[in-house]
Amino acid sequence: MESNTTIKKRDSVATRAAILAAAHQRFLRESYDNVGLRDIAGDARVDVALISRYFGGKESLFREVVSNDARPNVFREPQSRAELPAYLARLMAEDEGDDLQERMEMFIIMLRSASSPKAGEIIRDLVHLDILGPLTELIGGDHGALRANMLLAILMGVGVLRTIMMVDDINDVANPDECMARFQGLFEAALSC
Amino acid sequence: MESNTTIKKRDSVATRAAILAAAHQRFLRESYDNVGLRDIAGDARVDVALISRYFGGKESLFREVVSNDARPNVFREPQSRAELPAYLARLMAEDEGDDLQERMEMFIIMLRSASSPKAGEIIRDLVHLDILGPLTELIGGDHGALRANMLLAILMGVGVLRTIMMVDDINDVANPDECMARFQGLFEAALSC
DNA sequence: TTCGCAAGTCAATAGCTGTTGATTTAAATT
DNA sequence: AATTTAAATCAACAGCTATTGACTTGCGAA
Numbered sequence: 001m002e003s004n005t006t007i008k009k010r011d012s013v014a015t016r017a018a019i020l021a022a023a024h025q026r027f028l029r030e031s032y033d034n035v036g037l038r039d040i041a042g043d044a045r046v047d048v049a050l051i052s053r054y055f056g057g058k059e060s061l062f063r064e065v066v067s068n069d070a071r072p073n074v075f076r077e078p079q080s081r082a083e084l085p086a087y088l089a090r091l092m093a094e095d096e097g098d099d100l101q102e103r104m105e106m107f108i109i110m111l112r113s114a115s116s117p118k119a120g121e122i123i124r125d126l127v128h129l130d131i132l133g134p135l136t137e138l139i140g141g142d143h144g145a146l147r148a149n150m151l152l153a154i155l156m157g158v159g160v161l162r163t164i165m166m167v168d169d170i171n172d173v174a175n176p177d178e179c180m181a182r183f184q185g186l187f188e189a190a191l192s193c
Numbered sequence: 194m195e196s197n198t199t200i201k202k203r204d205s206v207a208t209r210a211a212i213l214a215a216a217h218q219r220f221l222r223e224s225y226d227n228v229g230l231r232d233i234a235g236d237a238r239v240d241v242a243l244i245s246r247y248f249g250g251k252e253s254l255f256r257e258v259v260s261n262d263a264r265p266n267v268f269r270e271p272q273s274r275a276e277l278p279a280y281l282a283r284l285m286a287e288d289e290g291d292d293l294q295e296r297m298e299m300f301i302i303m304l305r306s307a308s309s310p311k312a313g314e315i316i317r318d319l320v321h322l323d324i325l326g327p328l329t330e331l332i333g334g335d336h337g338a339l340r341a342n343m344l345l346a347i348l349m350g351v352g353v354l355r356t357i358m359m360v361d362d363i364n365d366v367a368n369p370d371e372c373m374a375r376f377q378g379l380f381e382a383a384l385s386c
Numbered sequence: 387t388t389c390g391c392a393a394g395t396c397a398a399t400a401g402c403t404g405t406t407g408a409t410t411t412a413a414a415t416t
Numbered sequence: 417a418a419t420t421t422a423a424a425t426c427a428a429c430a431g432c433t434a435t436t437g438a439c440t441t442g443c444g445a446a
Binding site: 114120157161169185186189 | 223224226227304305306307308309310313316317320321325336338339342343345346347348349350351353354357358359360362363372375376378379382383386
């Protein structure tokens, strides 16, 4: 019987995972440029050198963080164009403990580090391939790309405003459900011209 | 007669202005963290030390750049809630040489550097005081704050998508005027629930 | 002309960053 | 038990950053 109370040591896959998890949390709160490898290593209780060793470098680590989180993708879940507005509105509601909340985290990580030459390039590819592509396809019809951009713009704008600019009164309606309903209406408007 | 072809030297207000202009252009293209004082000094053809001398430091320089650009403010121009959608749609059109284009630059500068502890704090204050405040007041009515946030979110989202994520097909409709009309419709939707 | 003060220059500082090499330690294999 | 192999540690590196102080230059006033 292997004890599960003792701390596992000399386990490369465990430390790799610990680094990845710590990096995720750090990149969620700070930008690529403002996260140091020493911060991540400290959180993961791991030597700094191991990061470059296991991941090849900061850039590769970031790539792994975002591409791990990319799937299950935000826009792979909704099945039809009709359920899109309600899905996106629910996505923004961000009830604590909600399953969807962790889907939103990839968004925040992307927004935080989008300005930063190295991280930006990675993020841009991800947005085009894994987000805008599927979303455009799902919407379809006339000007599907434009409408996909509109939806994504709203989502990103709310993310920037709420998480980065720290504007908290976006949910400041008495009834949070009402707020969600209004945003659902906005998404519907974007889809129907 | 003072020659205007000779380069003015030993002119403190001119070099201050040169630094400010160079800083504006740099912060427009790169984030606070990725712009070095040496870059700015190089563009302004000025010694690096003069920046800290004249502005007190990088942070103060950035504050001066954004607060100079803040007025004339984006949202001080439209007079009534009714003309807001058309105004915002025109703001996004970004026709080269347009007067409104330079109004949009403040937005880009803010979005670029929003994630960055020092610049972020400055920007957050600006958003609350100079943008969300006036806009909420202009909109008025029920849930004016929520609607102001919606409009700002759309504006920021489009800015992020277009300028930072470099998604260029936001204007890829055959007729750019048609694209503008659609966004105007989206803004109207945000105002009317 | 001379003096003084402001403008501009130069060099050096301390503090950070990611990355790498050599070294030690622990686990698994023979 | 001895040996090999991988994991973790440690220390140091070179490159960058903003900022500061001392120094030199030049213009304007006396």
